Amino acid sequence: SPDKTGTGNGAKVRRIAVIPKGTTHEFWKSIHAGALAAGRELGVEVLWQGPIKEDDRNAQIDVVESFLAKKVDGIVIAPLDDKALARPLREASEAGIPVVIIDSDVAWDGRKSFIATDNYKGGALCADALATKLGGKGKVAMLRYIEGSASTEKRERGFLEGMANNHPDIKIVSSNQRGGATTASAVSASETLLGRFGDLQGVFCPNESVTFGMLRALQDSGKAGSIVLVGFDASPKLVEGLAKREIEALAIQDPVKMGELGVRRIVDVLEGRDVPARIDTGVTLVTADSMKEPANARLLDPDLSILDK
């Protein structure tokens, strides 16, 4: 929804489109909050619009194109696909609308800046955390997200390669199963995985919905806490699991910062300032012990109150 923060002195307020991959995940809510905060501070209008069907590349292109028609001043986008969004974004840029990419990269060098987590690194970090907890050996599984999602595939690759390179005694017993697009399908896949490998010692899940699905399955089978779960992203439910030590560690990104920097950098571009081509918003591994640290607490429970205003 549009958020007017006019300066009131009659000057035309800049309008920045912020386009997430979907609209219902906490992750995107945090980005929205960050973008709104920055917009309010800088006196620009933030237009927030996601694709009607989550994970639908075509629908996201539709959104970009309608912002082109609406002639916004800048676009901040988390592209659903590194290739598919290249054309419409290039068209935007050629129409004089600068583009800043957040969250996942796009195969196009005309973007002004790329602000994201290093997903590969995040996956590798999770591999280390899992291996350390298991003492360097044991049987683990990885439950993938859906087919064709770039950022989670990087995490998955980072995890698998991290294990293979640094923890040769860890045996990965399953890595081709997928949690699917919905939480419900993730729960089912997790239950079956747990049933199939009774002697499993650790699991890695590459995103919020799959981690949550796995957590539910572990809780339900009474194995929560005894099987080491390392996941990605935060949500109130996952934080709760972390506190109860049902989750060993969560790799946390900083979506609020991502949204905020996205808007800040686009305004920098519009005002002619130089912006760095790559900004790493960092990925932090949070455990039950470190979750109370203020920096981590802010990441785990971002302040989203701005959305309600």
Next chain:
Amino acid sequence: MTSGSILRALRPCIGLAIVLTVFALHPQAEGFLSVFNFKIVANQTVIVGLAAIGATFVIVSGGIDLSVGSIIALSSVVCALVLRAEYGVTLAMVSAIIAGCVCGLVNGLMITMLRIAPFVATLGMLGIARGAAKWISGEQKVDVPPAALESGGLQAWMSNRPDPEWLWFSPGVWTTILLALIAAYVLRRSVFGIHVTAIGSNEKTARLCGIRIERTKIAIYSIAGACAGLAGFMLCARLTVGNPTAALGKELDVIAAVVIGGASLAGGQGGVLGSMLGALMMAFLASGCKMTGSATYVQEILIGTIIVVAVSVDVLQRRRA
């Protein structure tokens, strides 16, 4: 004649048996035939199963309901919202069922009052209910507060380790079984059920025999909505989250279960227990594919093929009869 109808009733059993045997013999699928896996699969069948109970009534009456998935999502959100407002699990369940029932009622009214074909009316509801779910949830997953989880025992409804352990199956599974038995009995033995079959079999005859077609159809779609609503409650219990984007496309799974279970989309034929076997068969197939470590596409292709095979066997049988 009667041997044909017995064969017909047996068909989903045979299909299920084939699926079970194939995976039981598969070297990779250790643990497939374990009681534990059976428990898990039963639990995974609950949501499609509950929705399929209502859908059986719809399909036997010669209609179709495409709004099932959206209604499930809407009711799961309603359930979570009620819990968040701390009204307790029972009221949450009732609200979810009512939400589903209202959607179904609207379907029924559109079909009878506006005389819109069921396909179109429920296609409209598919969008409307999904949109409503996103709307009331503020386009966000609605977490059930921990208080409701602990005290009220929302999770217990769909837990694989039910509270009195002798229950063995989760209360959700028992609810489905119980409801399926009642529904099967209602469809076969109650006045309403016979009217449903009569409408699907020959609507003109039903009208001439003085059956109140409109009233019956409205009841049918309301029941289907209520079943989907209960499924939405179970989904919320399973996930401890009300999710407006959940159950996307589930309507087709539900229809597939009913069709595999022996119902004809032309109406007049089909039974609740067959639909349950159909749903169970699809769940076992999915479980088996995962157990053997097959990719998801194998499962998709298999289910597609099974739908076609099940129905063509039926057509062949009927042509020979």
Next chain:
Amino acid sequence: MTSGSILRALRPCIGLAIVLTVFALHPQAEGFLSVFNFKIVANQTVIVGLAAIGATFVIVSGGIDLSVGSIIALSSVVCALVLRAEYGVTLAMVSAIIAGCVCGLVNGLMITMLRIAPFVATLGMLGIARGAAKWISGEQKVDVPPAALESGGLQAWMSNRPDPEWLWFSPGVWTTILLALIAAYVLRRSVFGIHVTAIGSNEKTARLCGIRIERTKIAIYSIAGACAGLAGFMLCARLTVGNPTAALGKELDVIAAVVIGGASLAGGQGGVLGSMLGALMMAFLASGCKMTGSATYVQEILIGTIIVVAVSVDVLQRRRA
């Protein structure tokens, strides 16, 4: 009499006009009525529009095709794979169309040879084609290599800034327009088209008049498959990616477009140009909702409502006549 049928043909136009007017008057929707936005919306209509051309034939013949979305995904993957093997854009397009056509052919064979109801047969194909898409793509999206993009001009097919600028619309839009005009002419004026309408209107009469029902139906579903295949190619051109999870649930959008365009799911009625207007109306609605910054759920509810309203107006009109 004839005034009724003119009203009928005008209905989608009126609907479109209403949508255009509402958003044109909306204060938030600057740029909605710009030629640029029209160009964009036209481009956004291509995929549903192309698929709706084939679906119109299916629905006018009294059938239904649920496999459209899966076929689009499959062909987009096929297209990308062919390009990756460096066979050039033309061959990629042909392969995508052939892939779609084969799926449609299989649909047609299931419906005529195995005598499975179209709903069930294409429900099976929905799973099979989707699985096949994931299978041949190795469960991954298939990127089109840059070479194919630059030299062959895959993107040019769906670019908002077509190469000879006087084209104004993208070649994809022109293709859709051309194909729609041809298809409309074929449906109204060709022997095949009249046979399609006759089958949908009264299959028994068609049989009595010596129309080859089986052959015609197989052709209808093959055409529908080929159209979906071409839509898959256009999707690949738009995304420069072949994506096995694309176009999920698109079949319902396509059916909605055809129904809003004035076709009856009972068969015998409907036209290609109406379906195009239906698709355009849905695209304008989506565009307008985005322009006004409405949440996605508003759009979902609106589309659901419009389906119901369009059809109930039709029912009322016919009842009064």
Next chain:
Amino acid sequence: MHVITLRAQGIAKHFGVVRALDGVDFDVHGGEVHALLGENGAGKSTLLSVLAGVHAPTAGSIEFDGEPYAPRNPLDAVRAGIVTIHQELCSSPDLTVEQNIVLGREPRVRRRGLRALVDRARVRELAEQALERIGASVAPTARVADLGPSERQLVEIARALAFDVRVLVLDEPTSSLTAVEVERLFAVLESLRADGRAIVYVSHFLEEVMLIADRFTVLRDGRTVGSGKVAGAEIGGIVELMAGRRLDEVYPPKRERARSDGSSIVFDVREVVGKSLPREARFSLGRGEILGVFGLVGAGRTELLRALIGLDPARRRIISVSSDRDVLLGGGPREALAHGIGFASEDRKDEGLALDLTIAQNITLSGLERHARFGFVRSSSVREASERCADAFDVRRASTEQAVGRLSGGNQQKVALARLLHEEANVWLLDEPTRGIDVASKSEIYRRIHSLANDGASFVVVSSYVPELLGICDRIAVMHRGVLAQSRAACDWTEHELIEVAARGVDRRAVQDRASEVDQ
């Protein structure tokens, strides 16, 4: 028990422009069987539908037991005790016999809380009683889909008898019953009459009517044209009332032509045996000849035509066309058309026409290819041809681009026939070509058939309307229980003889055969 009276006055029912009923007075009392008579399309079924609450009358009032009676739906009628057995078979194939018998009035379990359930013991009891009463040996648990037409008809009669009926309405109940079953039914009607119930009985079999009815009312063109006591009435008089007009005004002048000699035979059916019907049929058709086929409803005339054209599968089918060579016509209508054999179905709505298509498209549907160049239809050519064919049958229309569904029934029928003209058929197989259309249209169709025959086309006309057959045919054959008997010249038949042969078979022996067959 007090006397039941059902009295309808000035009943009118219009379907759009069709005036199915246009001022009917009718009454029936307890303890009598009242026969409702009339030609096809006279409005009998429509009147019964009004009584049964299926249609609301456009005008008029009904009084039942001294109180105004205006059923809003079939249930109201049934509740009032007026039970109707409809003309078309009307049962739910997926339900069992007993479920069908109690459908809509299921006895419920008496116990509190279980009222939603069907009392199965009571259902069985009711069904068995009802079936026994009409002497039907149908298992109550059989699925109706597995029954034959005659058993289905029995089930419907049983449905009417299963409950307390005050007025029993039967619309051609005996059309598919065997002689023994008819006798049983009459016994039941006798006992109901003795019980003081009122019975309305519709039948085309006037002999049956004379046997069972006390009074009769004759409808013509939606009006009551006469009524009286059956005792003392003569069939001839009733028939005159039904027809109501002199035949020679309606029918074209008799044609002067001799029995065709063997050389000009254009259509020679050596043998045709269908799956169940027809059982035996053999006839030949000369050039320009019109052969009428008469028979009771259910005799298998429709099946004969369908088997000839290959629409239904046949066990054996040997036909030669134009004394040319034997053809089997296994390829269905398409092959038949290629041999110049055209067929017009008796049920134009269900099978004869595509109502969404235009007049022009309907006329040219079976021969569109002829007007096509590169697969596209030349509209000028279609228009020309369809105008010509429509004119030939005098189809009243705004234009040939009009949807056929908007035409009146008679004009629809003419379109269906015009299609055969367009097919340039030289053998026309017509099933009830004038069913449900008005006299003027009928007359036009008769004249058209004659002029086509004079131009060399040959016809097989199946009809249930005797005067029509006598009026237009050169020869007439009677079909009885699936067997087509030898034909005779039309002038050698009288109306009486035709009806008698149709009802009893060609000779007494056939009747005895049938009786013994039923007994087995």
